[in-house]
Amino acid sequence: MSPLLAIEDYHLAIPTFDGPARVLDGIDLALDEGETLGIVGESGCGKTVLARSILGIGPGRARRTGGRILFEGRDVGALSERDWRGVRGVKISMIFQDPMTYLNPLFTIGRQLGDAIAAHARAQGATKPGRAERRARAAELLAQVALREPERVLDSYPHQLSGGMRQRVLIALALSGKPRLLIADEPTTALDVTVQAQVLRLLRDLVETLRLTVVMISHDVGAIAALTERVAVMYAGNVVEEGATARVLARPLHPYTRGLLAALPEIDGEIRRLTGVPGTIPSLIDPPSGCRFHPRCPRATAICTTERPAMRRADPVHTVACHHADLA
Ligand SMILES: Nc1ncnc2c1ncn2[C@@H]1O[C@H](COP(=O)(O)OP(=O)(O)OP(=O)(O)O)[C@@H](O)[C@H]1O
Ligand SMILES: [Mg+2]
Structure with a gap:
C-alpha cells in the first residue's frame, strides 16, 4: 500500500537578490495513514516551507527544483487550482x-x-x-x-x-x-506556558480519539515527544536524522541532533525548548559543500567537506545522514 503522503527527493528554491536560496535540498519523508510525524530543527531550517509545500502554498516565487510530493498517490505539484479546492483545508488541513x-x-x-x-x-x-x-x-x-x-x-x-x-x-x-492529514506548525509556541500544556493535551486526545494522521512542527521537544511516534530532524534544508521519536531522543546519532538535545536547558515543567547549537545556520544561497552541517560540526573531517552523507539505517526504526555516526 502506498503511503498517504510521500515526499520524494524534494528540492525547493526561493529567488532572492543574491541568487536562488536552496531552502529544501532533497527531502525524503513518508507518512502512512494514522501515523504521527514530528519535525524539529532550528529557526530557518525549512520546516514551515516544507509544510506549506505539502499544501501547495509555498512562498510566492518559490520554485520546485526537483523531486515531488505525493498525497494519496497524486503529485500535488500537478494539481490544478480547482483540484486543490478539494484537498487544501479539506483532506489536508493546517493549524498555525x-x-x-x-x-x-x-x-x-x-x-x-x-x-x-x-x-x-x-x-x-x-x-x-x-x-x-x-x-x-x-x-x-x-x-x-x-x-x-x-x-x-x-x-x-x-x-x-x-x-x-x-x-x-x-x-x-x-x-x-x-481531514485525512493534519499539519500543525508550532501550534502552541505563541501561547502562555500553562495554556501550551492544555492545548497540547487537547491535541494528544484528538489524535488518539480521532486517529488523526499528523505532521507536527515544533521547537518544543516535549511536545514532539508527547504527540508523535516518529520524528525527522531538519538542518538547513536537509533531513539529517529520522526515526522513532523515543529512540531518536534517547539515542541521537547525528552530531546536530546531539547538539540540539544537549542545548536543552533544565527540564522546566513539561516544556523543553531547543535553544540551538553553537554557530549559525549557513547561507542557503551558497550552502556549505558536502554535509551542510560541517562548519559547525565537532566531528567534521575532510570527507564531510566534499561528500554529502547519504541516509544510512542504524536500525529498523532509525536512520541518519552522517559520515561519522556510530551505527552499532
Ligand atoms: N517568502 C520568503 N522569501 C524568501 N525567503 C524565504 C521566504 N520564506 C522562507 N524563506 C527562507 O526559507 C528558509 C526556511 O524558512 P522556514 O520559514 O521554512 O523556516 P522554519 O524552519 O519554519 O523556521 P522557524 O522555526 O523560525 O519557523 C529560511 O532561510 C527563510 O529565510
Ligand atoms: Mg516556521
Missing part, C-alpha cells in the same frame, strides 16, 4: 502558530465555522446545511475541542477570545472537514 492571522476579525466564530461546514458540504456534493444545522454542528466542533460555553463562543468575534481559545477554534476549523 498565530491563529489571529487565520481567523477573520470581522466575522463571529459561529459564522466562520458555519461557512467552513457549508463549504465542506458543497465539496462533497451535499446540499447546503441550513442555518440551525450549521450552528448545531459548529457547537459540536467547539465541544470537541473542549471549549466551554460553546454558544457564547459562537457569538464571539476572534478578538473577544483568549489566545488559547482562538487556537482551539482554529483546531475546530481544521477538523471541520474531517
